[in-house]
Amino acid sequence: MNRVKVGVIGCGMISGIYLKNCTQVFNHILEVAAVADLVPELASKRAEEFNIPAACTVEELLANPEIEIVLNLTAPIAHAPINLKALQAGKHVYTEKPFALNRNDAEEVLALAESKGLLVGCAPDTFLGAGLQTCIKLIKDGWIGTPYAANAVIMMGNAWSGTHPNFQNFLKLGGDPLMDMGPYYLTALVAMLGPVRRVTGSAQRLQEKVTVQNPRSPRFGDTVQVEAPTNVSATLDFHSGAIASLQAGKESFGYKPRLEIYGTEGNLSVPDPNFFGGPLSIPGVEGEIKIQFPNMEIKSVPLTHGYWEDSRGIGLADMAYAIRSGRKNRASGRLASHVLDISLGIFESSDSDRHVYIQSKVERPAPLPLGLKYNTLDL
Structure with a gap:
């Protein structure tokens, strides 16, 4: 090829x-x-x-x-x-x-x-990594029964420490917690639970202006305008019937991610969607799960797919194979547009004090096949 x-x-x-x-x-x-x-x-x-x-x-x-x-x-x-x-x-x-x-x-x-x-x-294409692809298979194969709820928490260090050379972009729309980090979690949720039909949200800025706190930053002591919400909370209603809560903020010190899926027969602790691998668990049954896939012995909850390291660009590679084979690409513009629609709907819900119904339509992206060899995506 x-x-x-x-x-x-x-x-x-x-x-x-x-x-x-x-x-x-x-x-x-x-x-x-x-x-x-x-x-x-x-x-x-x-x-x-x-x-x-x-x-x-x-x-x-x-x-x-x-x-x-x-x-x-x-x-x-x-x-x-x-x-x-x-x-x-x-x-x-x-x-x-x-x-x-x-x-x-x-x-x-x-x-x-x-x-x-x-x-x-x-992007993001982290949902094509080993961690989230394993979670998608676990849900599909019924290991937690019917998923009915989810909880996503994206608490990041404050954006005005000045450690990033373009830190001011994180205080504007697009660099705010919902538009910057939210896509990792929203894309993961859509990949696991399907598209969202309705959102309800609250968004706020705790401060109108912030001062760079890091003495090593060339902008140390500068005061910068905060243009976007830095603390967001939302409820997402999925077409599947599941309901998720989402909390996203850039007002804390440290990085505190969490994503959990709750099912009628078990709960799934999902790896950080900002990365491609990471630990996952279904409390109480880790030692019992047996997943069938080629040439691997299962003793606990495994990563069933490849690409567990930093594989940023896997969505680009998948699209290249799609171009050559004529199939749909997985990390698609339609998927990203749906995630954008959700994010904007949360802001609009906060501004209007009402539910916002999501108009965009998207199919859940096709999972990657089991037994996929590292460095190949030609399936």
Whole structure:
């Protein structure tokens, strides 16, 4: 199978793990042909670091006829505009989350892609990792009976410590806890329980302005405006009948994630959806579970699939195989648009003091097959 050539737009911090995996883990299907950034020095540095043939401008990258997929790693505000430019240039596009900052932009991207017969993909792709794929199989095989409830907690360190070079982006819409970290949890919930039909939410900012607290930060002592909610609580009603509670905040010190699925016959403790592997358990029955899959002996709750390490980019690789085989990609634009719809619905519910019904439709993404060999996604 011929490799799919990729052009990367955005060479900031997140590009490092993408480029590492694209050139070392998924290089059986992906070939990075060029990188581009508004700061040319960043593109040149990444090209040298990962032995990429070209560091160029965005316009030059989009004009390259050999590039089939644009990997969009820009800031959230630029996601939709860059996605539209890539599609207009005849490229498939895979973007970092959030998919867009409003529904109109999201729908415009999806409509343009459909009109041109192009695929759109979007992070997060952690639901394709070993941890969540194992959970999906456990639920499907009935180990916890019928899932009826879930609890998701995303409590992160405060966003104004100044440790991230672009920390101010975490105080704006798109970098806020619901739009920044929420997609990992919401995508995982949709992958396990199906689409959401209704949300009820509360969102607030505890402070209008914050002061950078880290003396090592070049912005130490600076006061920055808080533009987005930093504390969010929501109830999600799924079409399946399950109900989930969600708490997301960036007002605490430390990182305290939790995701649990409650079923009529057991409860499933899910690995952190921000990662690809991690421990999982069904209290009381770990030693009894037997999962049938090729060439592995089961003694407790196992990880039934590959990709348990940091496999960021697996959704991009899956989309490349989809392009070659004509099937649907799993980390799709429709899935990301549904997650965006949920997030915006929570904000709207808080503003209007009412339930918000989710209008977007999406199919639960197909699970990865058992026995999938590491470094292959051609199924």
